[in-house]
Amino acid sequence: MVALIVGVAISLALGRLFYVEESRAIKLGFKSDIDQLSGSIEREVLLNLEILYALKAAVGIMPEMTPARFGTLTRNVLDRSPAIQAFAWAPLKEPDQLTDFIRKQSEDFQDFNVTETGLEGLVPVKPRDFYVPVQYIEPLADNRAALGFDLASEESRFEALSLARATGEMVATAGIRLVQEPEDQKGFLVFAPLYKIQPGAAESAAEAYHYGFINGVFRVGELVEQAVGSELRTDLLLEVIDRTNGGESLLYRSRKPSAQAWRFDDRYRAGEFEIAGRQWSVEAVPSAELISEKRGVLPVFVSSSGIILVCVVVGYFLAGARRNLQLSEAKAKLERISLTDSLTGLANRRHFDTVLEHEIRRANREKTNLSLIMIDIDFFKEYNDEYGHPAGDHCLRQVAGVLRDMAKRPGDLVARYGGEEFAIILPDTDNPGVIAESCRRAVLDRAIPHALSSIAGCVTISLGVAMTCEATEVTAEELVDKADTALYGAKDAGRNRVCRS
Numbered sequence: 001m002v003a004l005i006v007g008v009a010i011s012l013a014l015g016r017l018f019y020v021e022e023s024r025a026i027k028l029g030f031k032s033d034i035d036q037l038s039g040s041i042e043r044e045v046l047l048n049l050e051i052l053y054a055l056k057a058a059v060g061i062m063p064e065m066t067p068a069r070f071g072t073l074t075r076n077v078l079d080r081s082p083a084i085q086a087f088a089w090a091p092l093k094e095p096d097q098l099t100d101f102i103r104k105q106s107e108d109f110q111d112f113n114v115t116e117t118g119l120e121g122l123v124p125v126k127p128r129d130f131y132v133p134v135q136y137i138e139p140l141a142d143n144r145a146a147l148g149f150d151l152a153s154e155e156s157r158f159e160a161l162s163l164a165r166a167t168g169e170m171v172a173t174a175g176i177r178l179v180q181e182p183e184d185q186k187g188f189l190v191f192a193p194l195y196k197i198q199p200g201a202a203e204s205a206a207e208a209y210h211y212g213f214i215n216g217v218f219r220v221g222e223l224v225e226q227a228v229g230s231e232l233r234t235d236l237l238l239e240v241i242d243r244t245n246g247g248e249s250l251l252y253r254s255r256k257p258s259a260q261a262w263r264f265d266d267r268y269r270a271g272e273f274e275i276a277g278r279q280w281s282v283e284a285v286p287s288a289e290l291i292s293e294k295r296g297v298l299p300v301f302v303s304s305s306g307i308i309l310v311c312v313v314v315g316y317f318l319a320g321a322r323r324n325l326q327l328s329e330a331k332a333k334l335e336r337i338s339l340t341d342s343l344t345g346l347a348n349r350r351h352f353d354t355v356l357e358h359e360i361r362r363a364n365r366e367k368t369n370l371s372l373i374m375i376d377i378d379f380f381k382e383y384n385d386e387y388g389h390p391a392g393d394h395c396l397r398q399v400a401g402v403l404r405d406m407a408k409r410p411g412d413l414v415a416r417y418g419g420e421e422f423a424i425i426l427p428d429t430d431n432p433g434v435i436a437e438s439c440r441r442a443v444l445d446r447a448i449p450h451a452l453s454s455i456a457g458c459v460t461i462s463l464g465v466a467m468t469c470e471a472t473e474v475t476a477e478e479l480v481d482k483a484d485t486a487l488y489g490a491k492d493a494g495r496n497r498v499c500r501s
Contacts, residue, residue, distance in 0.1 A: 026294045029323070030286055031268050034238075037228045038270035038282035041240065043338065044227035045218075045275055048083050049170065049190060052216045054419075055087065056170075056192040059214055065089055067108055070136040078138060083222035085178065085187060088137040090151055091212035092165075094130055102148075105135065109147055116153035125150045132161060132213060151213070157189065163277065164191040165210050172276035175242055175251045178219060185221040186251045190276050192216075220252040235287040237262050244278045251280070261288040341416040343393055344400035352415035352423055356476045359427050364473040371432035373424040374464045374483040375403065375439065378495045380420035382452035383459065395448055395459060396420065402442045406435060423483075429467075436463045436498045444496070460496035462487060467500075 058073055059065065074087040093101050098114060105112040114133045115122040122145070125131060132151040137143045151157045156173050164171035175186035192214045220240055224232075232238060232254055240252040262285045272281045339351040347355070356372070363370040377383070377399060384392040400414070403422055407414045413425040424439070426432050440461055448459035464487025468474050482501040490499035 022295065025323075026291060027266065029294070030266070030284075034268050034282065034284045035270050037231065037238070037284070038273070039338075040227040040231075041224055041282055042273045042275075042280075044083075045223050045280075048081060048218060048223060049276060051077055051081060051084065052087075052190055052192055052214065053170065055216075056194065056214045059089070060194055065136065067136055071138055071140075074138040083219050083226055085217040085219055086137055086139065086143050086146075088134045088143075088146065088215050088217075089212065090132045090134050090215065092130055092132055092210060095127065098125075098131060101133070105148070112148055114148050114150055116150050122149065125153060128152065151191075151215070157191075160189065160277075161191045161193075161213060161215075164193045164213065168193055168195065170276045172278045174244070174247075174278070175220070175249050178217075185219070185253070186249075187217055187219045188251070188278075190216050190218065224252050224254070233290065235260070235290040235293075237285040237287070239283045241281050241283060242278055243272060243281055262286070263288055263291060266291070344397055344416050346400050346404065346422070347413055347415035349415065349418055352413065352417065352425070353476070355413050355415075356425055356479070359425055360468070360474065360476045360479065363427070363468055367470050368428045369430070369468050369470055370479070371426040371429045371465065371467045372479050372483045373426065373432060373436050373439070374417070374466075374480070374487040375422040375424070376462050376487055376491070377420040378455065378460045378462055378491075379450065379453050383450055386450075386452050398446060398448055399443055399459065399461065402446055403439055406439045406442060432465050432467060433498060433500055436465050439463060440496065440498055455494065455496050462490040462495045463498045464488070464490055465498060465500045 055073060055077065062069060070087075070089050078084055078087065091101075102112060102114060114125050114131060116125045117123075125133075130152060134146050134149050134151065137146050140147075151161055156176070160171045160173040170190050170192045173189040173191075175188055178185075178187040193210055194212050194214060195210050224238070224240060228238075234255070236254065237257065238252075238254040239250060242249040242251055264285055267283060267285045270282045270284075272279045274280075339347060341348040359370050362368070377395070380392070380395075383395060387395075396416075400416065400422065403414050403424065407424060407426075411427045415423050415425070417423040424435070426435065429435070440463055443459065443461045444456070446459070450457065450459045453460065464483045464485065466479055466482035466486055468479060486499045486501040489501075490497050493499060
C-alpha cells in the first residue's frame with residue numbers, strides 16, 4: 001500500500017512538473033510569436049514611411065507645385081498603398097501672405113478659404129504667427145473639406161509640425177480618429193518638412209529656409225493587415241499602443257475585449273520601436289482556446305504511465321529542441337529578409353549603411369583604404385515611361401545581376417541604394433576605377449534595349465568613385481558625399497562613364 005501511494009505520488013508529481021514546464025514553453029513560444037509579429041509591423045510601417053520620404057525628395061527638386069503635378073506624384077502611390085489614406089501639400093505662410101495665397105488658390109478651387117475648427121465646424125482662421133494651410137490633397141474627392149485647413153491650428157498637429165520644422169526630420173502625430181475606421185482603429189499623420197537653398201548660397205542648413213510640408217495620413221489597421229494579416233488568429237487579441245512620453249494611446253485592436261475568454265494575466269508586451277519620433281509597442285493577449293490548443297496529453301500520459309516515462313521525456317525534449325531550431329531558423333530568415341532588397345536580391349539600404357559604417361571604422365583603425373562606387377542607371381525615368389514599370393523592375397534586376405558578378409571578394413558588398421541607384425563597397429582596394437569601368441562595360445555589353453537613351457541604344461550607367469586616404473580619417477557620410485559628387489560629375493560629363501573624386 002505504501003509503495004502504491006508513493007508510486008502514485010511520484011507519478012502525480014512528475015505529471016505536475018511536466019504541466020508546469022509545458023506552460024512555460026507555451027508562454028515562451030507565445031512571446032516569440034508576438035516578437036515576430038511586432039517586428040513585421042515595425043518593418044511595414046517604416047516601409048510606408050519610406051514612401052513619404054521618397055515623395056518628399058521628389059517634391060524638393062521640383063519647380064513650383066501645382067494641382068496637376070501633385071496629383072501626378074501621388075495618385076499612383078495611393079492606388080498601390082491602401083494603408084495611406086491621403087497625401088497633402090501644405091506651405092508655410094506668414095500673416096501678410098495669406099490674402100494673396102487665398103486669391104491665387106481661388107483660381108483653382110472655387111470658394112477656397114483658410115480655415116480652422118470652430119464650434120460650428122470649419123471657420124476662418126484666427127490671427128497667429130504663421131499658418132500651414134492645406135493647398136493640395138489627394139485623393140481630392142474624398143478630402144475636399146480638408147483644402148485650406150490650417151494644420152497649425154490644432155494642438156497635436158502643431159506640436160508635430162513644429163518639431164519637424166525644428167529638426168528637419170519626419171515627425172508623426174499621436175493617433176487620430178479616422179472617419180472611415182472603426183472606433184478602436186486609428187490613423188496618424190506624418191509631417192515631412194521641406195527646405196530650399198537661397199540662390200547662390202552654399203548648401204548648408206544655415207542657408208536653407210523652410211517653406212512647407214508634405215504630409216501623409218496613414219491607417220494603422222491597414223498597416224497591421226498588410227504586415228501580419230495572414231498570421232493574425234481569431235483567438236489572439238492584438239493591440240498597437242502609442243507610449244510616447246509615458247502615455248498610453250490605443251492605435252489598433254484586432255478583437256473586442258469582450259469577444260471571448262481572454263487570458264489577460266498572460267498579456268505580453270513586445271519591445272518598443274520608434275515611428276517618426278513616437279514610441280509604439282505591440283501587446284497581445286491569448287485566449288483560453290489558444291492556450292488549450294497548444295497543450296498536449298504529455299502531463300496526463302506521464303502521470304498514468306510511469307513505464308514509458310523515459311521515452312516520453314526524451315520525446316518531449318527532442319520536440320522542444322526541434323521547435324527551438326525552427327524558431328532559430330525562422331528568426332535567421334527574417335533577419336536575412338530585413339537586410340535584403342526584395343526586388344533585386346542585393347543588400348538593402350539599411351544593410352549598406354551598417355556595413356559602410358563598420359568598414360569606415362576598420363579602415364580608420366587599421367590605416368587601410370576603403371573605396372565606394374555610386375552607380376546610377378542613365379535615363380531610367382524615360383525607360384519606365386517607354387516600357388512600363390514591370391519592364392523597369394526587370395531592368396533593375398538585370399543590372400543588379402551584372403553588378404553582383406563584378407564583386408569577386410567575400411568582403412565586397414553590392415547594394416541597392418535606392419530607386420535606380422546602386423552602390424559597391426570595396427575594402428582595401430587599390431584600383432576601384434578599374435572595377436567601376438568593368439561594371440560600366442558589363443552593363444553596356446548586356447545590351448538591354450533603351451530607345452529613349454540619348455547616348456546609346458541600350459541601357460547604360462554612370463559611376464562615381466571615391467576612396468579614403470590612409471593618412472586621413474573620414475566618416476561614412478563624407479565618403480558617400482565624395483562618391484555622390486563624382487557620380488554627378490559623370491552625369492554632367494555626358495553619362496555612361498566613370499568619374500573619380
